[in-house]
Amino acid sequence: MSGASTGMGAATARELARRGFHVLAGVRRPADGDALRADGIEPVILDITEPGHVEALVERITSDPDARPLRALVNNAGVSVYAPVEAYPLEEWRGLFEVNLFGHVAMIQALLPTLIAGGGRIVNISSVGGKGAMPTYGPYAAxxxxxxxxxxxxxxxxxxxGVQVVVVEPGAVRSQMxxxxxxxxxxxxxxxxxxxQRRYGDLITAALAQTSAHIGRGLSADAAGSIIADAATIRRxxxxxxxxxxxxxxxxxxxxLPDRLLDRVIAAGLRPHLPVHATTPTAVGSA
Structure with missing residues (x-):
């Protein structure tokens, strides 16, 4: 697992270990690894944007004479931020893509030979934002x-x-992420x-309030982790x-739904969360 420090990642690692798998759980800090370490869970320091970390993980897997075949690569490391397209600096766009896309590609390229040899599986943790881009979700959804x-x-x-590729698309999940x-x-x-600020401040406030409301009603990290564990392990x-x-x-x-009708549905869902002095921006409800 590429990101198991907290939330869904940690919950998935624990669930996989409970099912009898040995989990190499990527964490960013030793303290996170100490908190996660348990029977069946071996924390490894991993930043998927650092080639040296990825190489060390490959060496750990391929050099172990007692290692079982690599069953699955779970690409779940990621960061989120909600920002209007115009307002998000290009260097921040690039940094977001480094973590949420290019790091996963690096992991896939590095571990594919081992996965092919063992008939393993790739589980990519996407998002509902990978299917629909809400206002202020442009960079993350991209x-x-x-x-x-x-x-x-x-x-x-x-x-x-012989390598299966599975996508998991979480919506609102109560987690540290x-x-x-x-x-x-x-x-x-x-x-x-x-x-x-004048152009987008109210929109960001509304998006945060809407997201908070959804997360309050969302699944627990443990429930999400169980679904991810299923995606990684069930036969078909x-x-x-x-x-x-x-x-x-x-x-x-x-x-x-046609695009413009979907735009209106999304705008209607956002409207109750807009500050009382604001009117719904035209851009929210148009293609």
């Missing part, structure tokens, strides 16, 4: 749309080599230029799993 595309291509490329995303968004919004997995009722609903709507 990384997840890209991961969905990579997963589709990879599944078709590897089908004759959600809290960190809200904190990062608030910090970002506070330092926007005054003209961008589906190509995609949604996590949570909100994810299932939005994915279904993106399949059946």
């Amino acid at each position: 990384t997840k749309f890209a991961l969905e595309a990579v997963s589709d291509a990879l599944r078709r490329e590897l089908s004759r080599h 959600a809290d960190r995303g809200a904190t990062a968004t608030s910090a970002f919004a506070a330092q926007m230029r005054p003209d961008l 997995p589906r190509t995609r799993y949604t996590v949570g009722r909100d994810a299932s609903m939005l994915v279904a709507l993106t399949r059946v």
